[in-house]
Amino acid sequence: MNKVFDFEQAAIGSIVVGPLQTNVYVIGCKETKEAAIIDAGGNAPGLLQLAETLGFKITKILQTHAHIDHVAALGEIKEATGMPIYLHPADQPLYDAAVEQGKRFGFQLEPLPPVDESLEDGQVIEIGNLKTQVWFLPGHSPGSVAFFFEELKVALSGDVLFAGSIGRVDLPLSDPASMKTSLERLKKDMPDDTLILSGHGPETTMEMERKRNPFLNQDW
Ligand SMILES: [Zn+2]
Ligand SMILES: [Zn+2]
Numbered sequence: 001m002n003k004v005f006d007f008e009q010a011a012i013g014s015i016v017v018g019p020l021q022t023n024v025y026v027i028g029c030k031e032t033k034e035a036a037i038i039d040a041g042g043n044a045p046g047l048l049q050l051a052e053t054l055g056f057k058i059t060k061i062l063q064t065h066a067h068i069d070h071v072a073a074l075g076e077i078k079e080a081t082g083m084p085i086y087l088h089p090a091d092q093p094l095y096d097a098a099v100e101q102g103k104r105f106g107f108q109l110e111p112l113p114p115v116d117e118s119l120e121d122g123q124v125i126e127i128g129n130l131k132t133q134v135w136f137l138p139g140h141s142p143g144s145v146a147f148f149f150e151e152l153k154v155a156l157s158g159d160v161l162f163a164g165s166i167g168r169v170d171l172p173l174s175d176p177a178s179m180k181t182s183l184e185r186l187k188k189d190m191p192d193d194t195l196i197l198s199g200h201g202p203e204t205t206m207e208m209e210r211k212r213n214p215f216l217n218q219d220w
Contacts, residue, residue, distance in 0.1 A: 002050060005195070005203075007152050010130055012197065013050045017042030019105065020069040023199055025156060027149075028056035029128025036060040036127045037077060038147060038156050039199065041069050044076035059083055060127060062119075064158025064199060065141040066091035067171075068101035074112050084116035086125070088136060091143025094173060119145050137186070139179025140167035146186075154195045155206075161186060161196060163204035166215045187216050 005012040012027045018041060026047060028035030035056035037047055040063075051058050058081045064070060066087060074085060087095060094101065095112060102109035121136035125147075135146045137160045144167075147156045159167030160182060169176040192207035209216055 002053075004054070005154070005197070007154075010149070010152055011054050011056075012154065013054050014197065015043060015046050015050055017046065018069050018072065021200060022069040023197065023201075024070075024073075025197065026051045026054060026056060026058070027127060027130070027156075028054055029130045032128030033057055034059045034128035036062050036125075038062050039064055039070040039158070040073040040077040042072045044073040044080065047073065047077065048080055060125070061085045062125070062132075062147060063087040063091075064146065064156065064160075065144040066094040066098070067141060067159065068098060068105055068107060068109070070158070070199065071095065071098055071112060072102065072107055072109060075110050078113040085113065086117045086119050087115045088119040088134075088143030088145050090138060091141055094141055094143075119143075121145075135185070137182035139169060139175055139177075139182045141171070142173050142175070142178075144182070148190070148194070152195075153191070153193050154197060155190060156197045157186075157199070159199040161209060161213070162198045162201045163196070163209070164213055165201075166213075167199070183216055 003014045014025045022041040024041045025038040098112045123134040132147045132149045140159045169179045190206045194206040196204045
């Protein structure tokens with residue numbers, strides 16, 4: 001089901017794709033109509049349709065990380081839009097192993113198109129007149145990032161933070177110790193009034209997660 005989060009300067013549409021019920025997003029600037037896909041995880045036609053319905057033109061493809069359920073539609077999206085793919089370089093090994101990752105989940109996948117741009121902590125990316133800041137939050141995967149839209153008070157948290165939970169840290173290349181550091185950073189620095197849009201499950205707020213998320217509040 002499509003969900004749309006509406007703001008004065010922006011709209012964010014989301015759909016749920018694939019067997020792992022991954023949330024993938026289109027976020028666009030209402031003034032310029034430029035938009036980014038965040039996580040081309042599946043259902044490329046659905047994502048492109050979503051952008052069209054919102055009146056947006058895709059100009060960037062931003063990846064929170066390179067797990068198969070977040071990259072599976074990159075080939076089709078790249079072919080349809082020709083736009084640059086952004087990924088943190090620490091997830092390049094997972095990206096390069098996409099075909100093998102796919103086999104484990106029963107995806108038939110062609111090798112992915114090359115990454116065009118590196119993401120790094122603190123980098124600011126423009127989507128039309130919108131600005132998003134990259135937060136490097138490794139742990140779930142070595143190159144996991146969140147995209148923080150400070151003016152909108154929205155963060156797309158990938159598989160780092162979920163409503164009431166966090167992303168798995170028992171996967172190949174996961175690292176529980178860096179996940180703890182990443183969660184401490186979120187807890188310390190992400191404002192309470194931030195709407196959190198996760199890679200899986202419902203939206204939440206940072207305030208809510210500070211109050212109820214056991215992984216932010218207890219030793220584990
Ligand atoms: Zn993941
Ligand atoms: Zn995922």
